[in-house]
Amino acid sequence: MKPLKRGKYVVVGTLMLVFLGTIYAWSYFKSAISLVFPMWNQKQLSLTFTIMMILFALGGLLGGKLTKTISRRTLAIVSGGLMFVGFMAMSFLPTGNEELALVLMYIFYGGFTGLGVGIGYNVVLSGVNSWFPDKDGIISGVLLTGFGLGSLILGNIADKLIAATDLFVTFRILGIACAVVVIGGAFVLESPTEDTPLPPTRNKGASAGGKDYTAGEMVRRPTFWLYFCWNLCMSATGLLVINNAASIAVYFGVAATVGLLVSVFNSGGRMIVGWSMDHFGWKKTMFLVNGAIIAAGVLMVLGNAVGAFFLVLIGMLMAGISYGGGVTIQASLVRTFYGNQNYPVNFSTCNLVSIPAAIVGPMISAALVDAAGGAFGPTFIMVIVMGGVSLCLNFLIRKP
Numbered sequence: 001m002k003p004l005k006r007g008k009y010v011v012v013g014t015l016m017l018v019f020l021g022t023i024y025a026w027s028y029f030k031s032a033i034s035l036v037f038p039m040w041n042q043k044q045l046s047l048t049f050t051i052m053m054i055l056f057a058l059g060g061l062l063g064g065k066l067t068k069t070i071s072r073r074t075l076a077i078v079s080g081g082l083m084f085v086g087f088m089a090m091s092f093l094p095t096g097n098e099e100l101a102l103v104l105m106y107i108f109y110g111g112f113t114g115l116g117v118g119i120g121y122n123v124v125l126s127g128v129n130s131w132f133p134d135k136d137g138i139i140s141g142v143l144l145t146g147f148g149l150g151s152l153i154l155g156n157i158a159d160k161l162i163a164a165t166d167l168f169v170t171f172r173i174l175g176i177a178c179a180v181v182v183i184g185g186a187f188v189l190e191s192p193t194e195d196t197p198l199p200p201t202r203n204k205g206a207s208a209g210g211k212d213y214t215a216g217e218m219v220r221r222p223t224f225w226l227y228f229c230w231n232l233c234m235s236a237t238g239l240l241v242i243n244n245a246a247s248i249a250v251y252f253g254v255a256a257t258v259g260l261l262v263s264v265f266n267s268g269g270r271m272i273v274g275w276s277m278d279h280f281g282w283k284k285t286m287f288l289v290n291g292a293i294i295a296a297g298v299l300m301v302l303g304n305a306v307g308a309f310f311l312v313l314i315g316m317l318m319a320g321i322s323y324g325g326g327v328t329i330q331a332s333l334v335r336t337f338y339g340n341q342n343y344p345v346n347f348s349t350c351n352l353v354s355i356p357a358a359i360v361g362p363m364i365s366a367a368l369v370d371a372a373g374g375a376f377g378p379t380f381i382m383v384i385v386m387g388g389v390s391l392c393l394n395f396l397i398r399k400p
Contacts, residue, residue: 006131006132008188009127009128009131009188009189009190010128010132010139010142010143012185012188012189013124013125013127013128013143013146013185013189014142014143014145014146015146015181015185016076016120016124016146016181016182016185016189017120017121017124017125017143017144017146017147017150018146018147018149018150018153018154018181019150019154019177019178019181019182020079020083020117020120020121020124020147020150020178020182021117021146021147021148021149021150021151021154022083022150022151022154022155022158022174022178023052023056023083023113023114023117023150023151024150024151024155025150025151025154025155025158026048026049026052026109027151027155028151028155028156028158028159028162029158029167030045030048032162032167033045033105033167036093036095036167037095037098037101037102039098040098040102044102046362047106047110048105048106048109048110049110049358050110050358050359051106051110051111051114052109052110052111052113052114053114053354053355053358054114054355055110055111055114055115055118056114056115056117056118056121056354057118057348057351057352057354057355058115058118058352059114059115059116059117059118059119059121059122060118060119060121060122060347060348060351061118061122061345061348061349061351061352062115062118062119062348063075063079063118063119063120063121063122063123063344063348064122064126064344064345064346064347064348064349065344065345065348066119067122067123067126067344067345068345072123072126072127072186072189072190072191073186073187073189073190074186075119075120075123076119076120076123076124076182076183076185076186076189077183077186078116078119079116079117079119079120079123079182080116080120080178080179080180080181080182080183080186081116081179081183082112082113082115082116082119083112083113083116083117083120083175083178083179083182084175084176084178084179085108085112085175086108086109086111086112086113086116086175087108087109087113087171087172087174087175087178088171088172088175089104089107089108089112090105090108090109090168090171090175091168091169091171091172091175092168093105093168118348120182121147122344122347122348122351123189123344124143124185124189125140125143125144125331125347126343126344126347127189127190127191128143128189129143129331129335129343130191130192130340130343131192133340135278136277136278136332136335136336137273137274137275137276137277137278137279137328137332138271138274138275138277138278139274140270140274140277140328140331140332141270141271141272141273141274141275141277141328142270142271142274143331144267144270144274144324144327144328144331145267145268145270145271145324148263148266148267148270148324148327149263149264149267151263152260152263152264152267154174158170158174161173211339211400212338212339212340212341212342213337213338213339213342213346213400214342214345215342215345215346215349218337218338218342218346218349219349221400223337223397223398223399223400224350226393226396226397227333227337227350227397228350228353229393230286230390230393230394230397231326231330231350231353231357232353232356232357232360233386233387233389233390233393234289234290234293234322234323234326234387234390235323235326235327235353235354235357235361236356236357236360236361236364236386237293237319237322237323237361237382237383237386237387237390238266238293238319238320238322238323238324238326238361239323239357239358239361239362239365240319240361240364240365240379240382240383240386241262241296241300241315241316241319241320241323241379241383242262242263242266242319242320242323243361243362243365244365244369244376244379245260245261245262245263245316245320246258246260247369247376248312248316248376249309251374251375251376252309252312253309254309258313261313261316261317261320262316262317262319262320263320264320265317265318265320265321265324266320266321266323266324267324268321268324269320269321269322269323269324269325269328270324270325270327270328271328272321272325273285273288273289273321273324273325273328273329274328274332276288277328277329277332277333282329282332282333282336282399283397285325285329286329286394286397287391287394289322289325289326289329290322290387290390290391290394291391292318292319292321292322292325293318293319293322293383293386293387293390294383294384294387294388294391295315295318296314296315296316296317296318296319296322296383296387297315297319297380297381297382297383297384297385297387298315298384299311299312299314299315299318300312300315300316300319300376300380300383301377301380301381301384303315304376304377304380312380315380315383319383330347330350330351330353331347334346334347334350335347336399337399337400338400364382365379368382
């Protein structure tokens with residue numbers, strides 16, 4: 001049997017996800033947009049991110065359902081086209097009509113790009129992972145590392161482009177770049193056929209020939225909802241720290257750029273957790289991630305109590321790893337629990353957790369910081385509390 005040449009799919013898929021991850025560079029765009037439209041307040045600007053997250057999750061679900069009738073190549077082209085339209089439309093916002101410009105921003109950045117990224121995210125993850133039943137965890141980790149680094153890499157590039165040109169030119173450049181990479185990658189990605197001699201799975205806990213659950217069957221099982229709540233707790237807890245990383249650094253008298261380290265560890269942690277999924281199985285890996293988030297909260301509470309920022313920073317980095325690890329666990333666990341046949345729809349159904357997590361995490365964070373007069377002590381305590389809740393849920397989760 002000739003060895004499978006699968007490496008190109010990982011390289012191309014990761015590159016596509018880096019550019020798909022550009023949508024998370026909103027924090028880089030937000031300050032520049034507020035200078036062009038000074039009448040917009042922070043709530044109006046933040047609503048763009050909320051709309052984007054909702055359409056991202058729904059786009060993933062739509063992409064998963066459409067893979068049954070439309071090829072992944074076509075869906076990837078649609079994804080790149082939606083991102084192109086979204087970014088290009090942002091470059092033509094009417095500066096003389098702020099009310100219309102705000103609505104257009106919600107439609108094109110929040111709607112078009114969010115939907116495009118959601119479709120592309122599902123297509124790339126489900127497509128590339130289908131080639132690696134023997135390395136599902138680590139491949140998911142590599143791909144999701146690219147997605148996580150997208151905002152960091154291209155966000156910094158966008159920041160420099162804005163300074164060198166202007167905001168609107170930057171949106172045009174990003175629109176063209178995303179379209180070229182995502183649509184170009186669509187012509188490389190392909191799915192294995194039934195006759196492709198794939199190696200057997202090595203994921204501990206996965207059973208060869210196990211039942212393939214439909215999304216309807218999946219959501220009727222208690223295990224799904226236990227895992228969904230676990231994932232919600234872990235995601236919201238991670239966002240308590242990640243969304244405030246720069247502000248926490250400033251609060252302790254450290255440069256805000258230190259907060260970017262959290263993004264790096266968030267991305268890097270995805271490969272570590274993916275490797276753990278392949279070698280130690282889902283249960284042990286979930287407990288490790290649970291332990292890491294609780295330990296992160298303890299370190300941040302101690303660091304805050306004694307005024308030692310290095311302890312707070314270590315806790316923040318561990319929280320970043322835990323958050324990224326939770327994303328990777330989901331990508332692999334859905335296949336392990338519910339089979340390969342309906343993976344695109346099942347994965348995107350589980351990924352709907354990003355909607356409540358993106359709402360709950362920032363809301364809790366804002367309320368705690370406001371109540372504490374700008375201090376982060378209560379936020380650090382809440383990390384321990386929510387980490388403890390997710391740990392309790394973990395004991396109840398059983399494979400179908």
